[in-house]
Amino acid sequence: MDAFRQAMHLLFTLDPELLQILGVTMRMSFFSTTISCLIGLPLGTLLGTHSFRGKAFLKKLLHTLMGLPPVVAGLLVYALFTHYGPFGSLHLLFTVRVMVIAQCLLITPVVTGLCASYMEQSAAGILETARGMGLPSGRVLLLCLTESRTSLLSVVLSAFGRSIAEVGAVSIVGGNIQWKTRVMTTAILLETNKGNFSFALALGCILLLIAFVVNVAASWIVKEARYD
Amino acid sequence: MKKLLAILLAALLVLSLAACGGNTEPDPSAAPSQSDAASEVTNPTIRLSTTTSVNDSGLLPYLLPVFESETGYKVEVQSAGTGAAIQKAIDGNADLILVHAKASEEEFINGGYGVERLPFMYNFFVIVGPKDDPAGIADCEDAAAAFAKIRESESKFISRGDESGTHKAELKIWGEAAPDAANDSWYISAGQGMGACLTMASEQQAYCLTDKATFLSMEKDLDLGLLLEKGDDMMNTYSLIAVNPEKIDGLNVEGAKALIDWMLSDEASEMIAKYGQEQYGVSLFYLLEK
Numbered sequence: 189m190d191a192f193r194q195a196m197h198l199l200f201t202l203d204p205e206l207l208q209i210l211g212v213t214m215r216m217s218f219f220s221t222t223i224s225c226l227i228g229l230p231l232g233t234l235l236g237t238h239s240f241r242g243k244a245f246l247k248k249l250l251h252t253l254m255g256l257p258p259v260v261a262g263l264l265v266y267a268l269f270t271h272y273g274p275f276g277s278l279h280l281l282f283t284v285r286v287m288v289i290a291q292c293l294l295i296t297p298v299v300t301g302l303c304a305s306y307m308e309q310s311a312a313g314i315l316e317t318a319r320g321m322g323l324p325s326g327r328v329l330l331l332c333l334t335e336s337r338t339s340l341l342s343v344v345l346s347a348f349g350r351s352i353a354e355v356g357a358v359s360i361v362g363g364n365i366q367w368k369t370r371v372m373t374t375a376i377l378l379e380t381n382k383g384n385f386s387f388a389l390a391l392g393c394i395l396l397l398i399a400f401v402v403n404v405a406a407s408w409i410v411k412e413a414r415y416d
Numbered sequence: 417m418k419k420l421l422a423i424l425l426a427a428l429l430v431l432s433l434a435a436c437g438g439n440t441e442p443d444p445s446a447a448p449s450q451s452d453a454a455s456e457v458t459n460p461t462i463r464l465s466t467t468t469s470v471n472d473s474g475l476l477p478y479l480l481p482v483f484e485s486e487t488g489y490k491v492e493v494q495s496a497g498t499g500a501a502i503q504k505a506i507d508g509n510a511d512l513i514l515v516h517a518k519a520s521e522e523e524f525i526n527g528g529y530g531v532e533r534l535p536f537m538y539n540f541f542v543i544v545g546p547k548d549d550p551a552g553i554a555d556c557e558d559a560a561a562a563f564a565k566i567r568e569s570e571s572k573f574i575s576r577g578d579e580s581g582t583h584k585a586e587l588k589i590w591g592e593a594a595p596d597a598a599n600d601s602w603y604i605s606a607g608q609g610m611g612a613c614l615t616m617a618s619e620q621q622a623y624c625l626t627d628k629a630t631f632l633s634m635e636k637d638l639d640l641g642l643l644l645e646k647g648d649d650m651m652n653t654y655s656l657i658a659v660n661p662e663k664i665d666g667l668n669v670e671g672a673k674a675l676i677d678w679m680l681s682d683e684a685s686e687m688i689a690k691y692g693q694e695q696y697g698v699s700l701f702y703l704l705e706k
Contacts, residue, residue: 271619271639281619359608363616366577366597366605378607381496382579383503 191389199394205367210398213371216284216358217351220291224347228296229340232303233332237311247304253297258356265290265361282363287371290357295347302343307332310339341410345403352399372398462491462671465502465510467581468609470654471495473629473700475691482687483678489671497580497609505529505659512658512672517581521655529664530657536680537688537701541585541650544614544631545571545623547641558647559589559625567595570602572622574613577605581652586625589649614638627652629692629700653704656680 198206235246267273269281269289280286314335318328333340355373362369364378372395379388470476471493480491494504498517502524505513513530515521524530543553543562551571553562566573576583577597587594595603604622606613610630617624618638631642644650656679658672678684685703692700 282616359612363612364607366607368604370607374607378578381500381609383497383500385503385507 191386192393194387194390195393195397198390199397206394208367209370209372209375210394212284212369213352213373213395214398216287216291216371217348219288220295220351221344221348223288223292224295224299224351225344227292228299228347229303229333229343230329232300232343233307233311233329235300236304236307237315237328237332247301250297250301250304254301256294256297258294258354259360261290261294262357262360265293265357269361281361282365282369284362284369287358287362287369290361291351291354294354294357295350298350299343299347302346303340306336306339306343310336337413338410341406345406348402348406349399352395352402457488457671457674459668459671460488460490462489462512462668462675463494463510464491464512464514464675465494465496465504466514467498467501467516468495469516469582469627469630470514472611473627473633475629475688475701478691479679479684479687483675483684487674487678489674491675497576497578498584499579505657505664508664508666510659511668512656512675514654514656515581516652516654517584518653518655519584520581521657524657528662529660531660533655533657534676534680535653535655535704537703538651538653539628539701540646541582541625541652542628542631542645543623543625543643544617544638544640545643546621547639549641549643551623553623554643556644556647558649559644560591560647560649562644562647563589564593566623567593570600572602572604572620574617574620574622574624575603575605576610576613577607578609580609582610582625582627585650585652589625614640632692632696632698632700654701 235243235250265286266281269275269278269286271281280289311332314332315328318331323331353373355377358369358371359374359377362371362374364370364374370378372391376388376391376395379385379391464476466476472495476493480493484490494510495501496504498515498520501510501513501515502520504510505524506527506529513524521530521533525533541559543559545551545553551562551565551569553565556562556565573595575586575597597603597605604616604620606616608616610626611634613624614626614631614634615638616622618640621639623643624640628642628645631638631640635642656676658669658676659667661667661669688701689699689703692698
C-alpha cells in the first residue's frame with residue numbers, strides 16, 4: 189500500500205525527473221512499436237496469405253526470433269554500434285535512437301509472426317473477395333490490413349507491451365543514463381539495486397497505469413474508426 | 417521440485433512484505449531450512465549479502481571454498497550495490513553483510529540491525545580515464561584535486577549514480593561541489609554497476625572513479641589508462657557486520673560468527689594479502705592493522 193501511495197504522490201506532484209523518464213519511455217516505445225509494425229504487419233500479411241517454397245522454414249526461423257532474449261538483442265546491437273564496431277562512427281551508442289533499433293530487432297519478429305498467424309486463419313474470405321474484384325496485389329495487401337484492423341490492434345498492443353516492459357536490451361545499449369536514456373524499466377531496476385524496493389514498486393505501479401491508459405485509448409480509437 | 421516451489425513462494429512472500437514498507441519481521445519459512453545435512457553444524461547455510469566489488473573481483477570465490485571445506489558450512493553469496501546489500505539484511509534476508517560505505521554501515525548499526533562494525537581490509541579507489549589524459553590529472557596530489565581539474569575542463573565523467581559504496585565515495589570526494597547531472601552535461605550519471613560504467617567510460621573516453629580490482633580484471637578490454645591512485649582521500653575500507661538477532665529472527669547466528677571469525681583469522685588474512693599477485697602482479701586488498 190505504501191508503494192501505491194508513493195506512486196500517486198510522484199504522479200501528482202509532477203516530479204520533473206519522473207516526467208522526463210516517462211517522456212523518454214513513451215518516445216522510445218512509440219517509435220519501436222511504429223517502426224516494428226510498419227515492417228512487421230505487411231510482412232506478416234504477405235507471409236500469411238501466400239504460400240511458397242521454404243515458407244515452413246521461414247516460419248520456424250520467425251518463431252525462433254520471437255523468442256530472442258532481449259539481452260542477446262542488446263548485445264548484438266551493442267556489438268554493431270560500439271566504438272570499434274561497424275557502425276561505431278555514427279556515435280549512436282547510449283542514445284534513445286539505438287534503443288529503438290534494439291527494440292525493433294526484438295519486436296518486429298513478434299509482430300510479423302502474430303500477424304501471419306492471424307492472416308492464415310482469417311484472411312481467406314478477404315482474399316476471395318479481392319480476387320473476385322480483380323484487385324492488384326498491393327491493394328489486396330492493404331485490404332487485408334484494413335479489414336482486420338480490430339484484430340491487428342492486439343498485435344500492435346502486444347508490440348507496445350513488449351517495448352515498454354523490456355529492460356535487458358535497453359539497459360545494455362542505452363546505458364540507463366540519467367536525464368538521457370533512463371526509461372521506466374531501467375529506473376525500476378536501478379531503484380531495486382539501490383535497495384529502494386518500495387520506491388521501485390511505486391514506479392512499477394506507474395508503468396502499469398500507463399500501459400492500461402494506452403490500451404484503453406487504443407481500443408477507443410479503433411472503435412471510433414469502425415463507426416466512421 | 418516441491419522444495420524449489422516452497423523456496424520461491426517464501427521469497428515472494430518476503431519480497432511482498434518488504435514492499436509493504438518497513439517490515440522487519442521476515443517470514444519464518446524464509447529462513448534457511450534446518451536441512452538434514454550430515455555435517456555436525458546445526459544450520460549449514462550462511463547468507464552473506466555483499467557488494468559487487470568483493471564478489472566480482474573473485475575474492476569470495478577464492479576464499480569461501482576453503483572456509484566451506486574446513487567447517488562444513490555452505491555460504492550463499494548475494495551480491496548487489498552496497499545500498500541493496502544493506503537493505504536485504506534489514507529485510508531479514510541475510511545473516512551478515514560485507515560492505516564498504518562507512519556512513520551507511522553506521523546507520524545500519526544505529527538502527528539496531530547490526531551487531532558490530534568490523535573493518536578488516538582496504539584497498540584504494542583509482543581514477544581511470546582516456547590515456548592522453550585531456551584534463552591532466554595524472555600529477556594531482558589526491559582525488560579532490562583531480563576532480564577539480566575534470567570539472568574545470570568539463571571533461572566527461574561517468575558516475576555510478578546508484579548509491580553504491582563507490583558512488584558514495586565519489587560524492588564524498590566532490591564534497592559540496594558535486595556536479596548536477598541535470599545541468600552539467602559532461603557529468604554522466606549511469607545508474608549501473610562498475611563493469612557497465614567502465615565499459616561506458618571506455619566508449620565515451622570519459623573519466624571514472626573505480627575500485628582497482630574491477631578495473632584490473634577488465635583492463636585488457638578497455639581503452640582506458642590508470643591515471644591516479646593512492647590519494648589520501650581514495651582509501652576504501654571493507655567491513656563485516658553480523659545482523660543483530662535481537663532485531664531480526666530466523667538468523668543463522670553461529671554460522672555468521674563462524675564466518676566472521678574465519679575471515680579475521682591469520683589463515684584468511686594471509687590468503688587475502690596474496691590475492692591478485694599471481695594474476696595481476698599486485699595485491700588487490702590490504703589488511704588493516706588489528
